[in-house]
Amino acid sequence: MVGDAQRVWLKKDLDKVSKDTPLVVLSHSPLQKIYKGWNFWTEDAEQIQALLKPFNKVNVLYGHVHQIQYNQIGNISFNSAMATAWPWPYPSSFLKSASHVPKLTVKMNRADPFFERDATGWQFIDVNSGNVDVQYSLTDNKPRTVAFSDKKKQPQDTQYQDKTIPPQEHY
Secondary structure: OOOHHHHHHHHHHHOOOOOOOOEEEEEOOOOOEEEHHHOEEOOOHHHHHHHHOOOOOEEEEEOOOOOOOEEEEOOEEEEEOOEOOOOOOOHHHOOOOOOOOOOOOEOOOOOOOOOOOOOEEEEEEEOOOOOOEEEEEEOOOOOEEEEEEOOOOEEEEOOOOOOEOOOEOOO
């Protein structure tokens, strides 16, 4: 949870910014609800997203998940930063029953969730265009790039793109 005090601070800070200004928000935890069982969840995510919604270009970069993740909710693009330490396997790797994970805009792709170096490394994040393009340099694995697609209006994994669904509007 971000909490009342920080939401008040964020609102006051954003009130000073033009709606045409591209925003880049840095957060330790994802400002969306991905998987509650592993604390990939921000309880007041919708309230934070409501504060960001009036802006034309919003990019949220977050850590905590130790995975390559990207999503689009309305006008907000979400991109994770990788871990320099061990990766978390994707929650679906361990689920035996129906998942309660919300549908992401794009299917997550990972060759081997049990490979100890998968999704570890570093990344170059380019925000020059007002959108986020992330070039991942993976230890013992092929590099990957997740770049905002002007055509699709969402982040797109340039090598592993699979099926897409419409941007998520709610949970």
